[in-house]
Amino acid sequence: EALDLLAHDACFDCVLMDCQMPVMDGYDATQLIRAPPSLQTLPIIAMTANAMAGDRERALAIGMNDYIAKPLDVGSMFSTIARWVGQGTPTRSGTAPKAAAVAPPVQAPAPAAPALPPLPGIDTRAGLTTTMHNEKLYRSLLTKFHAGQVRFVETFRAAQAQGEASAPERVAHTLKSVAGSVGARGVQAAAAELERACRAGEPAPRIDALVDRVVAELAPVLAGLEPLVVPADESREAELVLDPVRVAAFRQQLLDLLAAGDSGSLDLIGGDRGLLAAAYPEQHQAIESAMQGFDFEAALDLIRAEPA
Missing domain, CATH: 3.40.50.2300 (Response regulator)
Incomplete structure (x- = not known):
């Protein structure tokens, strides 16, 4: 398109x-x-x-x-x-575009000291830069990071069990990407090394050692985010009585959209997160986190790893 x-x-x-x-x-x-x-x-x-x-x-x-x-x-x-990008109309003349007269780099305003508490393993100033210093949005990213990565090891092992060589690499890539977005530099570096090892097909003992390194970096970050996480309203989800036919239709629609790389999948889950939780009770938070990062292949991997 x-x-x-x-x-x-x-x-x-x-x-x-x-x-x-x-x-x-x-x-x-x-x-x-x-x-x-x-x-x-x-x-x-x-x-x-x-x-x-x-x-x-x-x-x-x-x-x-x-x-x-x-x-x-x-x-x-x-x-x-x-x-x-030149000034005025777009260049399509068949000659290479000339570099525009570059204005001084756009500098986002330096933020005041973040109102957030110190977070172990997270550079909050770097993370706030990602959201142009929108603290509300940054807090939302932090809580989504926690929800999506709190079961990283299980997700990674499930990807390994699929037998598809690229699946564990994609899980590591997702962690690397979202960790960088929130400013978790140590986690980002450890996940990048794990991603490289998966891509290179390194032996299992090396992969296991790198997973342990990721966990060592990730555990204190997740623990530090606990006070920011608003507990999910589990009682409300438990009270939801969802038609199995509706859940099955939701599953199929989500699979079709993700397989096509269609961002409409985000609108689908945004319409009713209770449906996502009902369809994939074990992995719904990680699936949503991968989708929010536009990593639709990782979301598909998580769906395939969900127990039947």
């Missing part, structure tokens, strides 16, 4: 390309965008949570113009975009 829009609409100045999209990754999408002559000079900027050596070079070699690392630094992001 996005490729069709680009092919038929000349009003786009730039593409921000997520390199870890489900179904088709950003590298394949870039090659398709570059195929028509009219799109060969459209600026494409890679966005990836990967911190692995060679990622930037791969993005540039495939035809992207620049690179933005996630979690996003807002000022750096706008400065990078400004380097490639």
Whole structure:
């Protein structure tokens, strides 16, 4: 759908390309965008949570113009975009776009000391930068991080049991991404190392040792977040009497949307979280966390790991 829009609409100045999209990754999408002559000079900027050596070079070699690392630094992001997006009308002339006269980097206002309590293992100033210093939104991210990662080990082991080589890697990638977003740098680094090891197919003892390292970093972070977590209204969920036919229809609709990489899946679960909990009682929090991070493949892995 996005490729069709680009092919038929000349009003786009730039593409921000997520390199870890489900179904088709950003590298394949870039090659398709570059195929028509009219799109060969459209600026494409890679966005990836990967911190692995060679990622930037791969993005540039495939035809992207620049690179933005996630979690996003807002000022750096706008400065990078400004380097490639000219003033006025979009460039589609067949000549490489000239770098725009770059204004001084956009600096988000320096926040006052966060009202949040000190959180072990979390750089709250870095995390608040992700939300442009919106503390309410940041608190929401922290509680979602807790809900989604409190059962990380079980989720990772379930992914290993699937027998699909990429499933554990995706679980580690999700943790790395969301940890970076909230400022949990130690967790992010440990998860990145685990992701690399999974991708390289390293032996089980090495993977187990890296899982232990992740747990050592993650446990104090989760413990520190406990006071911020509002207990779920379990009694209300227990009182919900849901039609099994409705739950089955919800499951199928969610699976179809996730398999298609359709963001409408977020609207579906947002409409009634009681349905999500009823459909997947063991993994509903982790599924929602993966979906909120747009990691739909990881959400599918979690659904497949849910006991029947």
